[in-house]
Amino acid sequence: MNNKLLAQLGQLAQRYPFCTACIVLSLLLAGASQWLRLDTGELETRQHDRAAEGDRMLKIIARGSQLRAELATVHAASQRITENLVVEKNIPENFWYFYKIEQDTQVKLTELLQRPALLQDAGATTTYKRVPFSLKLAGPFRAVIAYLQRVESGPRFGRIDGFQLQRQDPTTDKLVLQLDVELLGFP
Amino acid sequence: MARKPTEFDLEPNWHLDYRDITTLPEDRVVRVRFLVNTCAGALVLILVTIVGWQLLVRRDIAAQLRFWDEKISLHRHDHDELQLTLRDYMNEAGRIKDAYDLIHAPFIASEFVLSIGRTVPDRMTVDMIGYADGSVTIRGSLAEPPERASRVLGRYIETLRTDPQINALFDDISAPSLDRSRQEDLFNFEIVLKPRRPAP
Numbered sequence: 330m331n332n333k334l335l336a337q338l339g340q341l342a343q344r345y346p347f348c349t350a351c352i353v354l355s356l357l358l359a360g361a362s363q364w365l366r367l368d369t370g371e372l373e374t375r376q377h378d379r380a381a382e383g384d385r386m387l388k389i390i391a392r393g394s395q396l397r398a399e400l401a402t403v404h405a406a407s408q409r410i411t412e413n414l415v416v417e418k419n420i421p422e423n424f425w426y427f428y429k430i431e432q433d434t435q436v437k438l439t440e441l442l443q444r445p446a447l448l449q450d451a452g453a454t455t456t457y458k459r460v461p462f463s464l465k466l467a468g469p470f471r472a473v474i475a476y477l478q479r480v481e482s483g484p485r486f487g488r489i490d491g492f493q494l495q496r497q498d499p500t501t502d503k504l505v506l507q508l509d510v511e512l513l514g515f516p
Numbered sequence: 517m518a519r520k521p522t523e524f525d526l527e528p529n530w531h532l533d534y535r536d537i538t539t540l541p542e543d544r545v546v547r548v549r550f551l552v553n554t555c556a557g558a559l560v561l562i563l564v565t566i567v568g569w570q571l572l573v574r575r576d577i578a579a580q581l582r583f584w585d586e587k588i589s590l591h592r593h594d595h596d597e598l599q600l601t602l603r604d605y606m607n608e609a610g611r612i613k614d615a616y617d618l619i620h621a622p623f624i625a626s627e628f629v630l631s632i633g634r635t636v637p638d639r640m641t642v643d644m645i646g647y648a649d650g651s652v653t654i655r656g657s658l659a660e661p662p663e664r665a666s667r668v669l670g671r672y673i674e675t676l677r678t679d680p681q682i683n684a685l686f687d688d689i690s691a692p693s694l695d696r697s698r699q700e701d702l703f704n705f706e707i708v709l710k711p712r713r714p715a716p
């Protein structure tokens with residue numbers, strides 16, 4: 330059966346040699362086209378990846394000078410934080426900070442106490458820890474506000490955890506400020 | 517192979533036909549050989565065009581790939597250097613964020629006290645301003661006759677609520693108490709302010 334078919338095909342090929350050559354060529358071309366289609370698809374994927382990578386790279390390079398400037402700013406800010414961290418065990422130095430502000434603002438610091446560091450910071454994986462202080466001071470309104478502003482604005486970094494501002498005596502303009510403040514310290 | 521008779525074929529039974537039709541060339545105007553060859557040639561032509569187009573596309577993509585490879589290798593050093601810079605930046609920014617998270621306060625106490633001093637009505641005296649457990653308490657007295665005291669306090673609460681500096685910091689402002697003092701025409705009041713929660 331197969332031999333008969335082959336014989337017929339052979340006869341046809343002999344009868345139509347140009348057509349046979351074209352069919353063989355077409356088969357080869359179809360195969361090549363299929364291979365090219367697959368290969369081009371793969372090449373296109375690679376080209377997309379490389380273009381995306383290159384584009385990303387060029388964008389980062391274009392932002393280079395801005396990034397370096399931002400790094401310098403951030404580095405300076407981080408350095409300023411580190412330079413002004415308190416050491417929990419260095420109590421005289423810590424107290425000196427508050428006494429210095431007292432001297433500058435002309436208030437009377439009547440109580441100053443360093444409390445133990447917060448337990449919640451002990452186990453945390455933070456870069457810093459908070460060192461809490463309790464203060465009580467008295468003075469005229471302007472002086473007390475100036476003291477509060479100095480504690481809030483630094484150079485040591487801290488936050489007011491609680492405060493109570495009240496009149497010392499209804500007949501005078503003196504105020505008493507009770508202040509709970511936390512300063513940023515070395516872990 | 518049998519062939520359909522054409523108009524050139526002789527009438528049957530005229531005389532014996534000794535022709536070998538299979539070996540004789542066709543006598544049609546458009547021969548089958550021509551049609552078959554034309555179709556096969558067209559097919560080849562179409563396929564050659566397709567393959568040629570694919571080769572062109574492939575060459576174009578390969579050129580683009582070479583372009584990006586050259587760009588990438590040219591800027592690789594700068595890029596790697598900037599990646600290190602970016603890593604340093606992220607580290608430093610992380611340290612600053614840690615510090616901010618630890619010492620961020622919901623409001624600035626000194627500014628708040630000054631704002632209260634700026635907004636307090638004439639006949640109102642503030643005796644105490646306190647901040648504890650996440651809320652601010654203001655206590656004082658009001659030297660007003662009974663029929664005016666509650667209106668003055670209500671108006672002051674409204675002033676605090678509409679004050680841009682205070683409204684930006686506190687979202688819940690209320691006066692839970694207004695009591696008559698032992699002195700004539702003097703009322704003691706208490707105002708409670710709760711700071712806004714930071715957006716998540």
